[in-house]
Amino acid sequence: MKQYSDLEFLKLSKGQKFLYKLRRFFVSIPLGIAHFFMKLWALLVQGVQALGRELKEIGGTFAHGDWKTKTSFFVMGFGNLARGQILRGILFLLFEIIFIGYMVLSGARWLGMLPTLGTEGPGKVYDEIYDVYVTSYNDNSFQILLYGVLTLFFIVAFIYTWRVNVRQNRMAEKILASGKPLKSGRDDLHSLVDDQFHKTLLALPVTGILIFTVLPIFFMILVAFTNYDGAHNGYTNALFTWVGLDNFNTMLSWDVTGGAGTQSYAATFGEVLIWTLIWAFFATFTNYFLGMFVAMAINKKGIRFKKGWRTILVLTIAIPQFISLLYVSKMFAKNGIINTTLLDLGLITKALPFWEEATWARVTVILINIWIGIPYLMLITTGILMNIPADLYESAKIDGASGWQQYRKITLPYMLFVTGPYLLTSFTGNMNNFNVIYLLTGGAPTNPAASSAAGTVGYTDLLITWLFKITMGAETQYYLASVIGILVFVVVALISLIVYNLLPSIKNEEDFR
Numbered sequence: 001m002k003q004y005s006d007l008e009f010l011k012l013s014k015g016q017k018f019l020y021k022l023r024r025f026f027v028s029i030p031l032g033i034a035h036f037f038m039k040l041w042a043l044l045v046q047g048v049q050a051l052g053r054e055l056k057e058i059g060g061t062f063a064h065g066d067w068k069t070k071t072s073f074f075v076m077g078f079g080n081l082a083r084g085q086i087l088r089g090i091l092f093l094l095f096e097i098i099f100i101g102y103m104v105l106s107g108a109r110w111l112g113m114l115p116t117l118g119t120e121g122p123g124k125v126y127d128e129i130y131d132v133y134v135t136s137y138n139d140n141s142f143q144i145l146l147y148g149v150l151t152l153f154f155i156v157a158f159i160y161t162w163r164v165n166v167r168q169n170r171m172a173e174k175i176l177a178s179g180k181p182l183k184s185g186r187d188d189l190h191s192l193v194d195d196q197f198h199k200t201l202l203a204l205p206v207t208g209i210l211i212f213t214v215l216p217i218f219f220m221i222l223v224a225f226t227n228y229d230g231a232h233n234g235y236t237n238a239l240f241t242w243v244g245l246d247n248f249n250t251m252l253s254w255d256v257t258g259g260a261g262t263q264s265y266a267a268t269f270g271e272v273l274i275w276t277l278i279w280a281f282f283a284t285f286t287n288y289f290l291g292m293f294v295a296m297a298i299n300k301k302g303i304r305f306k307k308g309w310r311t312i313l314v315l316t317i318a319i320p321q322f323i324s325l326l327y328v329s330k331m332f333a334k335n336g337i338i339n340t341t342l343l344d345l346g347l348i349t350k351a352l353p354f355w356e357e358a359t360w361a362r363v364t365v366i367l368i369n370i371w372i373g374i375p376y377l378m379l380i381t382t383g384i385l386m387n388i389p390a391d392l393y394e395s396a397k398i399d400g401a402s403g404w405q406q407y408r409k410i411t412l413p414y415m416l417f418v419t420g421p422y423l424l425t426s427f428t429g430n431m432n433n434f435n436v437i438y439l440l441t442g443g444a445p446t447n448p449a450a451s452s453a454a455g456t457v458g459y460t461d462l463l464i465t466w467l468f469k470i471t472m473g474a475e476t477q478y479y480l481a482s483v484i485g486i487l488v489f490v491v492v493a494l495i496s497l498i499v500y501n502l503l504p505s506i507k508n509e510e511d512f513r
Helices: 005-013 013-063 066-071 077-084 086-113 141-177 187-190 197-223 244-252 264-301 306-318 320-330 337-344 357-388 390-400 403-431 434-440 463-472 479-503
Strands: 123-128 134-135
Touching: 005 244, 013 066, 013 086, 013 141, 013 479, 066 077, 066 141, 077 141, 086 123, 086 187, 134 403, 141 197, 187 197, 197 479, 244 264, 244 479, 264 306, 264 357, 264 403, 264 479, 306 357, 320 337, 320 403, 320 434, 357 403, 357 434, 403 479, 434 463, 463 479
Parallel strands: none
Antiparallel strands: 123 134
């Protein structure tokens, strides 16, 4: 692709400039993906190098450390206790005792069962007292997987704490060798509310993120490599086991298993993914530009009752979506108020298929989403518009710029610069916009060719609503839902990384300062 200099680019026509920018965008996509994997490789190399340095430092500490430090390799906190740092020593020692106790009592058992996820499922046992066969529940695959993952996290936490223990002993030796005193327990407590107060504040949120975010994500990823579903729930009916990459092969396979007229899993996933991207694009940019135009219209000089117009628009936000969307869904139904009114007025001869035909349903949900989203964007852009320097518009008027030119050269660049990150998050958020689709259509109308592929798939289903149907349907295919969740993450991550690096807010950060 030919690269133009700044002077050559300025000589191009508007159409040529647009095509040049469009070509550069599409060319940058594979380059962005390649750059991502290069960064990933660089991080991997740096990680291996860092691990090598850590191991070398640990070996040097053990080789050159005194007997207190060497003992701390096996009894955490011993060096701190021997050097008078009682509080640190007790905390390290207590953590090691808890870890060893947990591993002996249950942790080792969970780890040992993790490779098989259980060996003995539910079975019938004869009850001599009542002279009947009763169900005996034995291993629990779900519990084994959950506690196995928790144990792995606990082991990682122990290794990290052990490393901190070794590093602190090495530092304590150096401090004492230099003739300086070590910090006491009182100094440590004072430090937690003084120079180390940021760590104190972050301790609870970080712990919460690890337990309630990182751990569930890791668990969900592992479920994708099992056959966990309604028929194998791991306890009451049958154990579930590891199946490797079988679920990914199923989801990405083009083999048709449902007979004539049905689609493969890969074709179904591709259709839903394309519609999800189309929906996210229109749901994001229609709201963005229309919300901006509404804000500009309300803020224009001479417009009366500005607060009243804003209040009317904000009312759509005040009403819970669960109520408003279900009501709107009924309004556009075949026998709803919209069709009934149009039929009574003689404007149509038969009911319009708002939810019965794919194209009608998709266009309708996009239009209804505009009604939902404009108030948010109106409020966001109103504050930004008020902060654009007025002298820019005055100078443009003096130079003879029209209203459209002022918008294209002043308003839009400023808005895109400030709201660029918001546009990205809004796009990714709309890809996972469960409420609007599920409450309006429930994914309808049904795609008969795709209905046999992992649950009943509709023409308006997004990946997130399809995932919900898979987990809540008759078969409850949790493993397939987990695969879709991973694929959604990959798609969203790639789009986010590519677009983020193209945003003017990132590339031209100094332009608007």
